[in-house]
Amino acid sequence: MSAIEALKWRYATKKMNGEPVSQDKVDQIIVAAHLAPTSSGLQPYKIIVVTNPELKEKIKAVAYGQSQITDCSHLLIFAAWENYTEENIRAVFARTHQERGLPGDSNSDYVNNLVANYTARSEEENFTHAAKQAYIGFGVAITEAAFLKVDATPMEGFQAAALDELLGLKDLGLRSTTLLPLGYRDAAGDWLVNLKKVRTPLNDFVIEFK
């Protein structure tokens, strides 16, 4: 098996047709992202799933009117921790140790070091780091959607602060990083669907040290 054919099939869908994606497929896309690795296994982000039509309209208004936000069936929003805190970090390891049947104070040097390192950094630095972890899961979700022949549009073009306000993310200690509308292409109305997928030439993308 390989992801290559699925990745060739996908494209950043510009026009969706409103057809619903089955909950089963949405769940698979989320589960794939949920399995993606993150730094120290902290999983410092969440996926927000929006199906409410009125809310999608409001989100479109803070996302430059991009039609996929209302024409998609499920809008995924990847939202990262606004900061790493001692509480958050210790909670992850408490659960991990419990699920692995290890004593609660296992790897305490490692955990203490993580807490010391993260809490010494600025909130902005920590948010950026958490956001990068979300991008790993974002890549995995995009790949899984392509396997399932679900169209998706990776989006960074939105007013993050306005979206955070709209969803009350501050109260959850989160900040939005990316959007991923899931749906089905409206091939007749999509200017991009028939254009060739272009990438950096492979020999320019790769540098070898043999």
Added chain:
Amino acid sequence: MSAIEALKWRYATKKMNGEPVSQDKVDQIIVAAHLAPTSSGLQPYKIIVVTNPELKEKIKAVAYGQSQITDCSHLLIFAAWENYTEENIRAVFARTHQERGLPGDSNSDYVNNLVANYTARSEEENFTHAAKQAYIGFGVAITEAAFLKVDATPMEGFQAAALDELLGLKDLGLRSTTLLPLGYRDAAGDWLVNLKKVRTPLNDFVIEFK
């Protein structure tokens, strides 16, 4: 098809056995990352492939001695543009338009806007943005490796400035973001291989707005 079983199989391999990964599989992993989406299709990063044993030793020395760096068969280094420049941005669109058989001045408003927006931002802000795009490809590469039953260890723990110096990345306008050693697990010597994979409970990972 789905990536879920492959993602369950993979783990952050702590000990590799030195067995070589075939070039064909390495190529597939790179091609998958190469197909991953990036913001405006700019692909602001490259993948560096290190197989040279002396160089791997030197890299291990700036990566806290992590043994996978020398025990892997191919070390992938994801390195992002240190900045977005007018030249880089226009070069991408010149190639894209050529490959799509469009006039060179197509979408000039869009391209001019991108140039204006990126060049108005600080180098650090632009590097962070480019690095995030690399993380999407990183997620896709990790997934593809898992499909091919190639073990891989996503790594952020290294001295990026020292690695950049070692590889002369500054001269290429690049900065290292993540490492991905590819190889095969040494199950007998790996403390992590038999521990349960733990993730945030799914109902805590997902927030729904219905």
